[in-house]
Amino acid sequence: MNxxxxxxxxxxxxxxxxxxAWTAIGAAAWWSVQSKIHVTIAxxxxxxxxxxxxxxxRDTVQTIHGDLASLRADLGKSxxxxxxxxxxxxxxxxxxxxxxxxxRLAGLESRLQxxxxxxxxxxxxxxxxRAALTDRLQTIAQSIKNRPAVLPGAxxxxxxxxxxxxxxxxxxxxxxxxxxxxxxxxxxxxxxxxxxxxxAQAPExxxxxEPSPEEIQSTPxxxxxTPAKTRFLSFSIASSGVDFGAKTRxxxxxxxxxxxxxxxxxxxxxxxxxxxxxxxxxxTLENPAAGASGAxxxxxxxxxxxxxxxxxxMREHLDTTHHDKIEFRLESIADAVSDTETKAVRGTAKGxxxxxxxxxxxxxxxxxxxxxxxxxxxxxxxSLDLPDYEVPVPxxxxxxxxxxxxxxxxxxxxxxxxxx
Amino acid sequence: MAASRRVxxxxxxxxxxxxxxxxxxxxxxxxxxxxxxxxIEIEGKPWSAPTADxxxxxWRSFRITGDAAASLAEIAYSFGQAGTYSGAALSFGxxxxxxxxxxxxxxxxxxxxxxxxxxxxCRVREGVLEFEAPAGAVxxxxxxxx
Numbered sequence: 001m002n003x004x005x006x007x008x009x010x011x012x013x014x015x016x017x018x019x020x021a022w023t024a025i026g027a028a029a030w031w032s033v034q035s036k037i038h039v040t041i042a043x044x045x046x047x048x049x050x051x052x053x054x055x056x057x058r059d060t061v062q063t064i065h066g067d068l069a070s071l072r073a074d075l076g077k078s079x080x081x082x083x084x085x086x087x088x089x090x091x092x093x094x095x096x097x098x099x100x101x102x103x104r105l106a107g108l109e110s111r112l113q114x115x116x117x118x119x120x121x122x123x124x125x126x127x128x129x130r131a132a133l134t135d136r137l138q139t140i141a142q143s144i145k146n147r148p149a150v151l152p153g154a155x156x157x158x159x160x161x162x163x164x165x166x167x168x169x170x171x172x173x174x175x176x177x178x179x180x181x182x183x184x185x186x187x188x189x190x191x192x193x194x195x196x197x198x199x200a201q202a203p204e205x206x207x208x209x210e211p212s213p214e215e216i217q218s219t220p221x222x223x224x225x226t227p228a229k230t231r232f233l234s235f236s237i238a239s240s241g242v243d244f245g246a247k248t249r250x251x252x253x254x255x256x257x258x259x260x261x262x263x264x265x266x267x268x269x270x271x272x273x274x275x276x277x278x279x280x281x282x283x284t285l286e287n288p289a290a291g292a293s294g295a296x297x298x299x300x301x302x303x304x305x306x307x308x309x310x311x312x313x314m315r316e317h318l319d320t321t322h323h324d325k326i327e328f329r330l331e332s333i334a335d336a337v338s339d340t341e342t343k344a345v346r347g348t349a350k351g352x353x354x355x356x357x358x359x360x361x362x363x364x365x366x367x368x369x370x371x372x373x374x375x376x377x378x379x380x381x382x383s384l385d386l387p388d389y390e391v392p393v394p395x396x397x398x399x400x401x402x403x404x405x406x407x408x409x410x411x412x413x414x415x416x417x418x419x420x
Numbered sequence: 421m422a423a424s425r426r427v428x429x430x431x432x433x434x435x436x437x438x439x440x441x442x443x444x445x446x447x448x449x450x451x452x453x454x455x456x457x458x459x460i461e462i463e464g465k466p467w468s469a470p471t472a473d474x475x476x477x478x479w480r481s482f483r484i485t486g487d488a489a490a491s492l493a494e495i496a497y498s499f500g501q502a503g504t505y506s507g508a509a510l511s512f513g514x515x516x517x518x519x520x521x522x523x524x525x526x527x528x529x530x531x532x533x534x535x536x537x538x539x540x541x542c543r544v545r546e547g548v549l550e551f552e553a554p555a556g557a558v559x560x561x562x563x564x565x566x
Binding site: 107111230231232233234235236237238239240241242255256257258260262268269270271273275305306372373374375377379381409411413415416417 | 442443444445446448451452453455483484485486487488489490491492495507509511512514520522524535536540551553554555556558
């Protein structure tokens with residue numbers, strides 16, 4: 001055997017031996033791991049996602065579950081805190097409401113007590129009045145009964161005694177309205193003066209009340225007709241402000257009132273005004289349509305327009321020498337709308353306007369309202385034609401002329417008259 | 421010639437002069453008589469609680485509001501250092517306004533300002549005193565005697 005052949009044989013032998021060894025190793029390996037291998041047959045879709053996707057999904061679900069649990073716990077805690085705070089706020093609000101109500105109740109009780117005290121005072125005064133009047137009646141009756149009748153003129157007139165005088169009786173509450181009737185005099189009785197004692201002298205008395213004989217006989221115990229009173233900083237006042245539902249007489253406050261007119265002319269417009277006026281209004285503000293009356297009287301010569309020359313010409317045209325007043329007499333308030341909450345009234349004042357002695361029907365939309373000082377503020381305006389009142393329309397050289405229609409306006413403040 | 425010229429100038433002046441006079445129509449919102457400026461002045465001013473030093477003196481009302489305003493035209497107080505006062509109120513009457521005059525006591529304690537034993541809501545600012553009660557409020561200005 002030559003050398004190359006021998007090498008080939010060796011290599012073949014080694015190759016066969018290596019193949020057998022590799023096969024044996026493979027069989028041994030298969031034998032050792034065969035119990036640990038599980039074969040699963042799945043479709044293509046499952047194979048494409050793989051087991052790791054499911055695991056991720058499971059993890060995600062578990063994370064969400066955990067978050068939800070945490071959120072539920074936080075929400076529960078927050079709701080608990082909110083409920084606590086709401087309870088506290090409601091308690092505070094209730095406390096404040098109770099305090100307010102208590103304060104109001106205390107105020108009402110205080111007012112009630114004052115009212116009761118005032119009523120008691122009035123009752124006592126009325127009782128005293130009744131007793132005094134009864135005494136006086138008895139005294140007069142006794143005196144007439146005891147004296148033989150001596151008629152005036154039948155005897156010596158110069159010896160006639162002084163009349164029976166009745167002293168003033170005062171009531172405690174009528175500080176403002178003085179209700180006075182003639183003093184009781186009896187010249188027919190020829191007896192010494194019979195004087196009854198002064199009675200019911202109350203500390204707040206202001207005005208004397210002297211009942212007439214008729215009052216003594218018919219209504220001996222008639223109470224004084226005064227509005228209910230209350231106290232304001234220790235002063236006596238009426239218990240209420242202006243009563244919207246009662247018929248009330250208002251009087252113009254000239255110092256706070258103004259009336260005027262707006263006129264147009266070819267070259268310039270101007271206004272004439274004055275505060276020299278007086279007037280009144282009587283109505284029920286809640287329902288002026290039920291009846292309204294009143295008047296405004298303006299001093300015509302006091303109207304000023306801002307130019308002396310023009311004022312002089314105006315007085316000539318108004319003939320203030322012979323007709324010194326411009327007057328409006330109110331007859332009704334039509335189309336009235338009254339708002340008792342805002343204390344305001346709208347309507348149309350209807351009446352008669354008198355200028356330069358000539359009267360015509362005149363209407364003027366007006367607004368009335370009570371201001372915070374309980375004054376009635378009355379504002380309105382209407383138009384009138386000067387020729388209707390025989391007032392010459394100013395005209396200069398036929399070039400500068402005034403419009404014959406002027407706008408008349410009022411801006412009044414009025415005060416309710418007390419002690420009706 | 422000169423006379424004719426003068427007449428023409430006078431005529432022209434008469435025609436033109438009125439045109440120089442401005443319009444003086446009073447606006448609708450300005451027709452009413454304005455109230456005392458002081459009433460407007462006090463709006464929005466700072467107030468403070470009254471002290472015993474701030475009260476003594478003579479005070480006269482310049483504004484009364486509420487139901488009391490329907491009865492009272494004016495109020496004046498003379499508060500003394502010793503806690504006494506004299507007051508006068510001018511009340512509207514059927515014909516003429518009438519005065520009511522009274523005397524009493526005042527104090528400042530833990531209830532605040534107390535008038536004749538009754539607490540009264542009160543506040544002050546320089547020269548102005550305000551009392552408030554259920555029937556209304558009154559604003560008084562300190563006055564100097566002459």
